[in-house]
Amino acid sequence: xxxxTHFNNxxxxxxxxxxxxxxxxxxxxxxxxxxxxxDTLTLIREGKIGKGDVLAVAQVAGIxxxxxxxxxxxxxxxxxxxxxxxxxxEKGEDTIQVEATAKTTNVTGVEMEALTAVSVAMLxxxxxxxxxxxxxxxxxxxLVSKSGGKSGDYRRELED
Amino acid sequence: xxxxTHFNNxxxxxxxxxxxxxxxxxxxxxxxxxxxxxDTLTLIREGKIGKGDVLAVAQVAGIxxxxxxxxxxxxxxxxxxxxxxxxxxEKGEDTIQVEATAKTTNVTGVEMEALTAVSVAMLxxxxxxxxxxxxxxxxxxxLVSKSGGKSGDYRRELED
Amino acid sequence: xxxxTHFNNxxxxxxxxxxxxxxxxxxxxxxxxxxxxxDTLTLIREGKIGKGDVLAVAQVAGIxxxxxxxxxxxxxxxxxxxxxxxxxxEKGEDTIQVEATAKTTNVTGVEMEALTAVSVAMLxxxxxxxxxxxxxxxxxxxLVSKSGGKSGDYRRELED
Amino acid sequence: xxxxTHFNNxxxxxxxxxxxxxxxxxxxxxxxxxxxxxDTLTLIREGKIGKGDVLAVAQVAGIxxxxxxxxxxxxxxxxxxxxxxxxxxEKGEDTIQVEATAKTTNVTGVEMEALTAVSVAMLxxxxxxxxxxxxxxxxxxxLVSKSGGKSGDYRRELED
Amino acid sequence: xxxxTHFNNxxxxxxxxxxxxxxxxxxxxxxxxxxxxxDTLTLIREGKIGKGDVLAVAQVAGIxxxxxxxxxxxxxxxxxxxxxxxxxxEKGEDTIQVEATAKTTNVTGVEMEALTAVSVAMLxxxxxxxxxxxxxxxxxxxLVSKSGGKSGDYRRELED
Amino acid sequence: xxxxTHFNNxxxxxxxxxxxxxxxxxxxxxxxxxxxxxDTLTLIREGKIGKGDVLAVAQVAGIxxxxxxxxxxxxxxxxxxxxxxxxxxEKGEDTIQVEATAKTTNVTGVEMEALTAVSVAMLxxxxxxxxxxxxxxxxxxxLVSKSGGKSGDYRRELED
Numbered sequence: 001x002x003x004x005t006h007f008n009n010x011x012x013x014x015x016x017x018x019x020x021x022x023x024x025x026x027x028x029x030x031x032x033x034x035x036x037x038x039d040t041l042t043l044i045r046e047g048k049i050g051k052g053d054v055l056a057v058a059q060v061a062g063i064x065x066x067x068x069x070x071x072x073x074x075x076x077x078x079x080x081x082x083x084x085x086x087x088x089x090e091k092g093e094d095t096i097q098v099e100a101t102a103k104t105t106n107v108t109g110v111e112m113e114a115l116t117a118v119s120v121a122m123l124x125x126x127x128x129x130x131x132x133x134x135x136x137x138x139x140x141x142x143l144v145s146k147s148g149g150k151s152g153d154y155r156r157e158l159e160d
Numbered sequence: 161x162x163x164x165t166h167f168n169n170x171x172x173x174x175x176x177x178x179x180x181x182x183x184x185x186x187x188x189x190x191x192x193x194x195x196x197x198x199d200t201l202t203l204i205r206e207g208k209i210g211k212g213d214v215l216a217v218a219q220v221a222g223i224x225x226x227x228x229x230x231x232x233x234x235x236x237x238x239x240x241x242x243x244x245x246x247x248x249x250e251k252g253e254d255t256i257q258v259e260a261t262a263k264t265t266n267v268t269g270v271e272m273e274a275l276t277a278v279s280v281a282m283l284x285x286x287x288x289x290x291x292x293x294x295x296x297x298x299x300x301x302x303l304v305s306k307s308g309g310k311s312g313d314y315r316r317e318l319e320d
Numbered sequence: 321x322x323x324x325t326h327f328n329n330x331x332x333x334x335x336x337x338x339x340x341x342x343x344x345x346x347x348x349x350x351x352x353x354x355x356x357x358x359d360t361l362t363l364i365r366e367g368k369i370g371k372g373d374v375l376a377v378a379q380v381a382g383i384x385x386x387x388x389x390x391x392x393x394x395x396x397x398x399x400x401x402x403x404x405x406x407x408x409x410e411k412g413e414d415t416i417q418v419e420a421t422a423k424t425t426n427v428t429g430v431e432m433e434a435l436t437a438v439s440v441a442m443l444x445x446x447x448x449x450x451x452x453x454x455x456x457x458x459x460x461x462x463l464v465s466k467s468g469g470k471s472g473d474y475r476r477e478l479e480d
Numbered sequence: 481x482x483x484x485t486h487f488n489n490x491x492x493x494x495x496x497x498x499x500x501x502x503x504x505x506x507x508x509x510x511x512x513x514x515x516x517x518x519d520t521l522t523l524i525r526e527g528k529i530g531k532g533d534v535l536a537v538a539q540v541a542g543i544x545x546x547x548x549x550x551x552x553x554x555x556x557x558x559x560x561x562x563x564x565x566x567x568x569x570e571k572g573e574d575t576i577q578v579e580a581t582a583k584t585t586n587v588t589g590v591e592m593e594a595l596t597a598v599s600v601a602m603l604x605x606x607x608x609x610x611x612x613x614x615x616x617x618x619x620x621x622x623l624v625s626k627s628g629g630k631s632g633d634y635r636r637e638l639e640d
Numbered sequence: 641x642x643x644x645t646h647f648n649n650x651x652x653x654x655x656x657x658x659x660x661x662x663x664x665x666x667x668x669x670x671x672x673x674x675x676x677x678x679d680t681l682t683l684i685r686e687g688k689i690g691k692g693d694v695l696a697v698a699q700v701a702g703i704x705x706x707x708x709x710x711x712x713x714x715x716x717x718x719x720x721x722x723x724x725x726x727x728x729x730e731k732g733e734d735t736i737q738v739e740a741t742a743k744t745t746n747v748t749g750v751e752m753e754a755l756t757a758v759s760v761a762m763l764x765x766x767x768x769x770x771x772x773x774x775x776x777x778x779x780x781x782x783l784v785s786k787s788g789g790k791s792g793d794y795r796r797e798l799e800d
Numbered sequence: 801x802x803x804x805t806h807f808n809n810x811x812x813x814x815x816x817x818x819x820x821x822x823x824x825x826x827x828x829x830x831x832x833x834x835x836x837x838x839d840t841l842t843l844i845r846e847g848k849i850g851k852g853d854v855l856a857v858a859q860v861a862g863i864x865x866x867x868x869x870x871x872x873x874x875x876x877x878x879x880x881x882x883x884x885x886x887x888x889x890e891k892g893e894d895t896i897q898v899e900a901t902a903k904t905t906n907v908t909g910v911e912m913e914a915l916t917a918v919s920v921a922m923l924x925x926x927x928x929x930x931x932x933x934x935x936x937x938x939x940x941x942x943l944v945s946k947s948g949g950k951s952g953d954y955r956r957e958l959e960d
Binding site for chain 1: 825855856859860863864866867868878879880881882883884885886887888903904905
């Protein structure tokens with residue numbers, strides 16, 4: 001079984017040395033869902049039809065957060081992101097699924113960038129709708145897939 | 161039903177004007193869970209017994225993220241946080257529950273600060289264990305309670 | 321005539337001591353214009369009709385930048401902004417006018433926050449359209465008015 | 481005519497994927513002017529003769545802002561800047577022209593870094609002189625030239 | 641003897657709850673020295689006589705760092721600084737002493753802001769002179785005095 | 801003797817152009833000491849035995865600060881850090897020595913990253929213990945060694 005590599009020989013956290021790792025193209029996809037009251041989802045949807053667009057703000061927030069990942073997550077390496085995209089999909093009458101894709105050409109991967117983008121996009125939706133619905137829940141957030149790098153590709157087995 | 165207040169008369173997002181709101185003491189508590197393989201939880205627990213402490217890093221990350229909330233969430237007001245605390249509790253053999261409490265004396269509340277602290281603490285756990293377990297899932301994250309402010313107190317009805 | 325107050329007795333820059341100043345409600349309004357080719361303005365306008373909305377991104381960028389003002393402008397005091405709003409108006413066939421309003425209840429004013437919001441909103445429009453039109457020009461950016469504080473209100477005499 | 485490339489297939493903003501673009505040396509030069517009362521310009525000039533140097537602070541602010549560009553402009557890629565320089569030139573009795581040069585060796589260009597450096601240098605001059613002159617105007621700010629990259633070189637035709 | 645107050649009942653770090661503390665005017669003064677080769681000090685001094693001014697850059701860096709203190713020091717409260725000043729004094733032929741004063745009107749003190757300003761000003765001097773002298777040493781950095789707050793005033797007994 | 805390279809031909813600060821420098825593997829090691837009352841060191845040591853761990857927080861703070869170096873030090877180039885590690889060693893009954901190692905593969909070195917990590921780790925120790933001991937002193941902080949780059953390797957002659 002793999003060890004936790006984020007600790008030095010004093011047993012303390014360190015930013016792992018990746019100097020010898022190879023530069024490759026890397027992609028990661030993450031996904032999360034935010035569940036709300038159906039009338040809250042209606043409000044968001046109507047906002048889209050007019051010009052007030054909760055999801056447009058969440059999209060910008062998620063992309064900007066992806067760029068801040070190494071500032072927010074202590075042991076993350078700073079990464080020259082070459083692309084970030086976020087999309088939204090309604091699931092049933094009460095849930096929005098957020099999916100983020102992050103890309104780089106670098107010695108380390110972009111899993112944390114994709115997961116951070118998803119989390120912050122959902123937190124932004126919460127923030128913008130919380131006057132109407134404080135009971136919203138950020139549901140399962142996980143890595144969907146990653147490619148590139150020595151450890152090989154990863155693809156989560158999804159139920160739906 | 162409440163309206164979305166984050167939009168101006170052009171239908172675009174704005175940071176709501178809170179100049180006329182009253183300064184009161186405010187507290188918010190948020191909670192989330194991260195589920196992993198049982199052997200990953202064992203690794204984290206052993207790290208605690210030695211000196212390598214995943215949760216110590218997650219704690220620092222969550223507290224620092226609470227202070228960054230208004231930088232990360234576009235329409236959040238900057239808030240003079242007067243206290244942040246985070247605690248961890250194991251749930252069964254495969255889950256860690258994270259709870260964050262944020263406090264301020266201010267015109268607006270600290271729900272987003274508590275939720276951001278929880279999300280970033282969980283993302284940090286993911287980051288530090290992902291070499292061992294890429295399948296970890298950030299499960300339900302939600303507001304447990306808030307107090308202070310004109311809109312009154314809120315307490316989520318929890319099942320457990 | 322007023323002196324430059326941002327210098328200490330070694331003649332070096334300092335962040336002026338405002339400990340003795342009174343807390344009052346303060347507002348500032350700033351304005352700027354970005355001129356482009358008419359077909360670039362058409363592209364932006366069409367983007368609004370669809371969902372791709374350059375101005376929605378510029379709005380978020382401007383509001384987030386207002387919150388970053390004291391990080392960006394060296395001698396600016398950190399300010400608990402209580403509200404920021406930005407609006408856009410087309411002027412003729414080739415120009416978008418950006419207006420930002422910033423508010424606080426504080427010992428110092430928010431002129432720099434309003435001006436920074438306008439500048440960054442315009443820079444964001446440039447960024448998002450530069451593949452189509454590198455010749456865009458950020459035209460006159462200025463303070464329209466401020467109120468609150470001991471130095472009294474200010475209102476620029478505008479020609480149009 | 482070129483399209484706006486900053487939007488995904490949901491019509492929302494994205495950070496464009498530049499993974500396949502070539503790494504080349506890139507330079508961008510931007511310019512802006514700030515107009516003030518002649519006696520304000522005299523104050524700045526005298527500051528230079530003594531030690532209180534408005535332009536020294538503006539220079540540092542502009543360079544630091546260039547490094548923050550991808551944090552401030554939502555869809556900008558993070559860029560390993562290899563050099564930034566800013567110079568000031570008096571134009572007539574009431575205007576200071578600011579010129580910034582930014583360099584990188586990267587897959588994307590540095591136009592936004594140069595424009596951001598100019599804008600923030602001018603905002604800093606405004607901030608440091610606003611006690612004396614609230615009527616200062618940030619005049620035309622534009623890209624002077626860029627070189628490097630597939631889209632080729634650009635040079636603005638300047639009147640003066 | 642006082643206890644370490646930065647830990648919660650799980651023994652983990654927290655941002656201490658200061659909600660009940662009183663708002664008072666607070667000042668802190670910190671000091672540090674950087675020792676270098678005498679010819680390096682001459683270079684800095686000559687830079688001042690011309691226009692290239694290492695200390696002007698260090699001053700701006702120190703002031704901006706004071707504003708970033710709560711971002712850099714994990715358990716520091718965010719503080720509405722009301723003033724920061726930094727001064728430099730040559731000590732003998734090879735040392736520059738840096739002194740920073742920070743002020744606020746708040747529930748917590750500004751010791752860390754003053755100490756951070758001094759440290760970053762010295763690091764900036766190092767950075768700007770390191771091509772000439774890599775052997776520079778940041779010598780004793782300490783709190784000189786603080787006033788305001790319930791714990792009362794503090795004044796270090798200085799030898800010189 | 802070397803000149804100060806951080807100034808342009810107007811005698812003002814600039815971020816030196818490193819576009820033509822070669823990409824090599826680079827390492828830097830820096831060291832500093834913080835002296836305190838013996839009973840303060842005992843408190844820290846006991847914290848380690850329980851779970852409250854001042855040094856764990858200082859470690860995270862130092863690593864995160866290394867990543868922020870180019871934001872904090874005005875003329876520093878942004879650097880893709882490939883590794884950061886910090887270790888602590890008790891010296892006698894009243895001193896903790898902090899050592900940081902920073903690595904990159906880049907056109908410029910990481911001396912400032914290592915020095916910043918050490919300074920911020922020490923400031924964090926100060927912050928977390930200042931309720932018990934305001935008299936702590938950050939003693940000599942210096943570069944121990946650097947390797948990589950055209951200017952060759954550097955190793956300080958250490959007395960102990």
